[in-house]
Amino acid sequence: MAAPREPEVIRDKAAMRAWSRRRRAEGKTVAVVPTMGYLHRGHLSLVSAAAASADPVAVVVTIYVNPSQFAPTEDLATYPSDFAGDLRKLASTGVVDAVFSPADLYDRGTGRRAAASGGAVSCLEEEAGDGHETWVRVERLEKGLCGASRPVFFRGVATIVSKLFNIIEPDVAVFGKKDYQQWRVICRMVRDLDFAIEVIGSEIVRETDGLAMSSRNVHLSREEREKALSISRSLVDARTAALNGNTDCEQIKNKIVQTMTENGGQVDYVEIVEQESLVPVEKMDGPVVICVAAWFGKVRLIDNIEIDTRS
Amino acid sequence: MAAPREPEVIRDKAAMRAWSRRRRAEGKTVAVVPTMGYLHRGHLSLVSAAAASADPVAVVVTIYVNPSQFAPTEDLATYPSDFAGDLRKLASTGVVDAVFSPADLYDRGTGRRAAASGGAVSCLEEEAGDGHETWVRVERLEKGLCGASRPVFFRGVATIVSKLFNIIEPDVAVFGKKDYQQWRVICRMVRDLDFAIEVIGSEIVRETDGLAMSSRNVHLSREEREKALSISRSLVDARTAALNGNTDCEQIKNKIVQTMTENGGQVDYVEIVEQESLVPVEKMDGPVVICVAAWFGKVRLIDNIEIDTRS
Missing domain, CATH: 3.30.1300.10 (Pantoate-beta-alanine ligase, C-terminal domain)
Known part of the structure; x- marks a missing residue:
């Protein structure tokens, strides 16, 4: 186990991008692990994969509960969080350089107008007006499996991941195969939109009794x-x-x-x-x-x- | 008028990205002018705006007739082209460093399967199978004006521009206000997806009798x-x-x-x-x-x- 090391906590988009560009200018590969926080050993295995992906590497973990991937009926409000605990766990790995934890990543607009939703409505859109209206969709892969009962989920995921990719400009991004469809959606999106990013799929981590960590x-x-x-x-x-x-x-x-x-x-x-x-x-x-x-x-x-x- | 200068012609995505990263490493701002070729003075005014956007600047003009923004009933097959003439015109400006003119920018897949089209069908999708299926949509702005009679147009534009942005990684992108809705769609997309790009809208250039150049x-x-x-x-x-x-x-x-x-x-x-x-x-x-x-x-x-x- 590496010695504990405090990651730098970054809240601002521009600061995040500047940080990332400095690391790359130093010759480092920038590897990102997008999460919604409340971290467990599954997440920490993604962090390990990111740290092992290149040398020298700068590892960024994002912690952001993305409202646009939740439907209004889903559990956005009760999604668990423990930022202090997350930071401790990440520090204990000794390999995390920065934590990107922004307050909000969407432009909410002035609320003057109703946004078009294309039939799908997320927690984000309830607040939308002339705010955020751009969505990235992987049209076939998003439809089956979880997409059938969660019609806004992969649209929200692909969109927030695009945003994070544009803010952080990573060389490597690590996703867990626990969210298998999500991983495949991101791989396809990266191929189709020509993101200059290597996507790594990391194996499921289970409790000793077999339950997949979540x-x-x-x-x-x-x-x-x-x-x-x-x-x-x-x-x-x-x-x-x-x-x-x-x-x-x-x-x-x-x-x-x-x-x-x-x-x-x-x-x-x-x-x-x-x-x-x-x-x-x-x-x-x-x-x-x-x-x-x-x-x-x-x-x-x-x-x-x-x-x-x-x- | 500047002295003629031959731009470097680049056909390959990876070569384009590497070229762009070298220019930025040299401390230059990278400015891109996306076009579909058959250039006229309107386009050249965009090139001038790109050249004037920063100092030092590296100017890239892309020439690519994007199939995904044409419906099958539209004029993709007869869209005019004159690559040699385009190159001469760009050389005559003396300010264009590279021309990105790829053969194809979409993964066409193996054709084993029908792609989902979300109700909109473009010239690209006729060939699609397990190929390209990721689309960027600016859901409200894409709907009115030209979007009403051309339902795939802005989806195709936003998607190809996202791809070009990810390949070229520019700091500045110039669009003509002749395509007013397109310009606004791109501005919104850049804001919503956090592209680190300044979008410049350039004024319409007209023939002496007033006809907008096209x-x-x-x-x-x-x-x-x-x-x-x-x-x-x-x-x-x-x-x-x-x-x-x-x-x-x-x-x-x-x-x-x-x-x-x-x-x-x-x-x-x-x-x-x-x-x-x-x-x-x-x-x-x-x-x-x-x-x-x-x-x-x-x-x-x-x-x-x-x-x-x-x-």
């Missing part, structure tokens, strides 16, 4: 948490079955739904899709990923497992 | 060209009327429509809107712009005039 886990009761273990258990069982020759996706999906439902989960979706395109498959004859989302109590959890039966 | 003017017959003068004439008359106290927009618009129609024009729209928001107004009591689009023969022409009755 800031939302804190909202689970002890009982819900126990039942939520059915998510990772059913995914591991599915992979075992697939590697043993059961590659029929319908059967495998039904089994996962059944396991989670028996444990009190409300399944949002269970899908088996190609890893890069996220197109659903019927047979596992290439690199696929099983993606699931389910509610346990009032908490929506997602998880996934990559499987390649050919390897 | 690459499409070459398609006008002598007779059509004569009739098309009714566009600029009606705009100048409208401004004179407004400055003389006739600020009733309905009356002014009707007069413009009448003048162009009498001259054989097929009016697409005549709108009087606020300069920054492009929201239609009924009375000219602030900075407004009259925007018109009309067909003369097979050529769609646009023009506009800014008016501020308070100044």
Whole structure:
């Protein structure tokens, strides 16, 4: 473990960009880890990946709860935060140079006019007038999986990540594969819009009992948490079955739904899709990923497992 | 007039970015003028504005006919081009350092799958499969004026300009106010997505008879060209009327429509809107712009005039 080192806390866009340009002028690679805070070991593994991505490297962690990726019905107001705790954790890694934690990143306008929303409405747009109205959309990848029940989510993610990329101008950006669809959306966006950024997908970090780490886990009761273990258990069982020759996706999906439902989960979706395109498959004859989302109590959890039966 | 100087011709994205980063490392401001080629004096005035924007400055002109801003029914196939002539004209200015003229800027994919189009279809998407699917949209500003009859136009413009910004990483970008809505869309996009770019709007350049310069003017017959003068004439008359106290927009618009129609024009729209928001107004009591689009023969022409009755 590296010695603790206090990261510089930056609140202002222009200061952030200037900081980043100075680091690059010093010959450093700038690596960014975008987060919404309330950090856990999953995030810290992203930080490690950023620190290992180049040498010399300057690591920036952003902490910003992005309103535009939440629908008005979602949990923006209750999204957990602990800035002081986050800073301590980041300092303890010894590899974080700066924390970018702005108050607000959107121009809210004067509120004189209603903004067009293209049918999708986020927490941001409730306040919008002649304010922010530019959206980045990855039109096919944003639609399935979480996009089906969260129509503004990936639009909000792609837009805030574009903003962060333009403010920080990083060379490297690290995203967790826990948010698998998000990672693929960002990869596609970077390719399609020619961002000069290498996107690194970092493996899921799990609790010792298998639960994928998430800031939302804190909202689970002890009982819900126990039942939520059915998510990772059913995914591991599915992979075992697939590697043993059961590659029929319908059967495998039904089994996962059944396991989670028996444990009190409300399944949002269970899908088996190609890893890069996220197109659903019927047979596992290439690199696929099983993606699931389910509610346990009032908490929506997602998880996934990559499987390649050919390897 | 400066001495002729041959600009460096760059075809490749990575080479373009490297060129731009070298110029900036030398302490130069990088200024870009995005064009679709077939250059005329209007474009050259943008180049002059770019050259005057900073000192020392490196001026890049891009020449790329962007398929994604044309609908399949539009004139992509017949859009005029003259690369050798363009280069001569740019060399004659003595201030252009590089010309970025790539073969194609979109990933066309393998064509295995149909791309989602969100209801809008461009010349690009006819070829799309698992190719390009990321779009930048400025949702309110893109809708009125030219956006009403050209639903993919500003989506295509915002997206290609985002790509060019990410490839060239300019400090300054110059757009012509001839394409007034385009200029406002880009300004808003730059604000909303935090591009570190100063956007300069450059005044319309006109032929001696008043016709706004456009690459499409070459398609006008002598007779059509004569009739098309009714566009600029009606705009100048409208401004004179407004400055003389006739600020009733309905009356002014009707007069413009009448003048162009009498001259054989097929009016697409005549709108009087606020300069920054492009929201239609009924009375000219602030900075407004009259925007018109009309067909003369097979050529769609646009023009506009800014008016501020308070100044």
